[in-house]
Amino acid sequence: MNDKTALLARRERLLGKNMSTFYLDPVHLVKAEGVWLWDADGKRYLDCYNNVPHVGHCHPRVVEAICKQASMLNTHTRYLHEGILDYVEKLTATFHESLDTAILTCTGSEANDIALRMAQAVTGKTGVIATDRTYHGNTAAVSQLSTRMPPVGGYGGHVRHVPAPDGYRPLGGEPGEAFTNAWAQAIEEAIASLQASPHGFSALIIDPFFANEGFPELPDGFLKKAADLVRKAGGLLICDEVQPGFGRTGTHMWGHQRAGIVPDVVTLGKPMGNGHPIGGVVASSDTLNAFRKAFRYFNTFGGNPVSCAAASAVLDVLTDELLMENARVVGEYARDGLSRLAEKHDLIGNVRGSGLFFGAELVLDQKTREPATNLATTVINEMRQRGVLMGKLGIHQNATKIRPPMPFSQDNADLMLQTLDDVLAGL
């Protein structure tokens, strides 16, 4: 039994079965810095996957902020502390003026769990619309949004799913306005269905970048029409910014700004503290007060001084190191590189994304666009063997998921592209 087999056996004994790992040959990590990861054998990997270490693995300014505050004071928000106020002020300054208050949590799941209840508090209804390929977190309430697995006790009946938008295979068969209208009609029907049910309609919850759905390229104003329908029906628009937020898409700080809409509630998670467990909900004071009045809420760890220090350092580094601009420039460069690879390799059907969240959809046939789901698995495993870590996602699980730490450089992109070229050539 080699070391890794022993480690996997120990993992199953202590953490249970069915605990997923990445790759056929899981990676055993021991060290990280910037965009690099090292395994127990000293092998180095280029990180093209992890959005959690947003400003780079182990960024010294974030580590220092954590250490300094952890040695000074770490307590809860029933005492007064300026750390949370300074952070929320800095955070909300990056949003539309209507989104001016926040609740801090420890995870994006907790944030979405609150967001759903905010919509309930404002509307008095409980029905929710989400896409049929979405994922918003792991609490019992939030899991009800996923179609992956029917929960014990069944679904609550209060969720309506609309088709995940797919710009490559547009709903109704036509791109542009016809696609926008077809999707808006699906929203309209879902609203009507909820209004006809005992649940009523409280909210549409979406990732405005539709990351898990495969970050589709969508017509201009695509979400505007849906947002208008939601408001007209008295519902709230919840934007889950866990993936597109904090400047990742390169052009805007938030995915909803890129999509040209203003949500009622925004949820935050993964990249917020560079790996330190912090999430949050941003909303108008009216919405937030309605939630607190209807549900009360206290989160022992949420908004503690250390978490706020970590999150504050992330915002500062993002600004000082011009990382959103880097995401835009390097993202464009890398997508151009992928498009050149598409000319050589028939497997690449569609290159898309924004900033440092992008990838290629792999297809068996350029005309039929038949998804190359199994080959996508082969590709990411081959990449891993060659020292480049990426994932896959999308409606057909056939799109490469390239979502590196934000200091990802053109040299890093070149290494990723060269390796992908080699892997595709060797298939």
Place this chain on the structure above:
Amino acid sequence: MNDKTALLARRERLLGKNMSTFYLDPVHLVKAEGVWLWDADGKRYLDCYNNVPHVGHCHPRVVEAICKQASMLNTHTRYLHEGILDYVEKLTATFHESLDTAILTCTGSEANDIALRMAQAVTGKTGVIATDRTYHGNTAAVSQLSTRMPPVGGYGGHVRHVPAPDGYRPLGGEPGEAFTNAWAQAIEEAIASLQASPHGFSALIIDPFFANEGFPELPDGFLKKAADLVRKAGGLLICDEVQPGFGRTGTHMWGHQRAGIVPDVVTLGKPMGNGHPIGGVVASSDTLNAFRKAFRYFNTFGGNPVSCAAASAVLDVLTDELLMENARVVGEYARDGLSRLAEKHDLIGNVRGSGLFFGAELVLDQKTREPATNLATTVINEMRQRGVLMGKLGIHQNATKIRPPMPFSQDNADLMLQTLDDVLAGL
């Protein structure tokens, strides 16, 4: 407008209304060490309240563990890492051999949210029994256990409440076995009611120390009878160890061990990482595997290397500094002191607790035991003015809540007792 008024106004503007603070004159904290806290004016407070900084505020070994790991690697459990395995091995070694696997989360709320689904996965049912004065966390699903506030959309109908056990005013009017039987009968009726409903019976969830219920003194074997009924009905016993766990009660590492029962699922939170956001669920591998099979589950931040390093340091300090033994010795000393105060002050109706979780129930009349709820508020506010921080809790919100960091010393206890004596004398 003085500084604190301005700070409170800023807080309401950024964090919303109805966000609770402790004390009529909230404390603005800036620094902490061991059992001491300092406010912005340099005033020092003895911390008799906070269980989160379990091994003492800003304990250097915990801070060092966090800093060291945060500068080395912080990523998720889809890669292999030994930190989580070393920690879970060390943690589960403190439990009965049947409780040998764990899922790590970021909060106790997330842990209880999982625990309820574990019971669903094992039993295929969804009905739950809890006490009518309990609190197990803030997710939408877990909030359904609380009686505090009817949620928008109403209760799910799957929760049955039994009276919070009160050794000072025993159910049925008689102490001892009659009380044990009366409470067991309430459990039996709740089980029968759930079995007769579409929900069925999945679990009894309790804090085995009944901290929020007022940490009542209970007859020997009190929980054994209830646990037997739960098992007989095919349900799971979930013990929420967020408050009594990690040696706080002085005599046992876990509250359920003190109560002489072995639960099916144990949930952990607050003190686990000394303030770093970490929680967890400990169960048998069969129970844990059933959950993973029925629901899948992945928590991005849960079990990350930094969280595990913090939690591991907490366990080490607990052992090396003999803090459980300290809790036993100092807790007994402090309760003896409270009992002496009870001879002087008629307001003290009952002194109880275990280790470093104890307090006095304040009553208006020793015979009728009429709760002195408002006076309890006055007492804790007076204590705060004199530099001693404590809280209140219980069925009637009239018991002082004394639950300091575990390095609390006899000298600290003397200061608390002397201050309380002065406050009670001055009422």
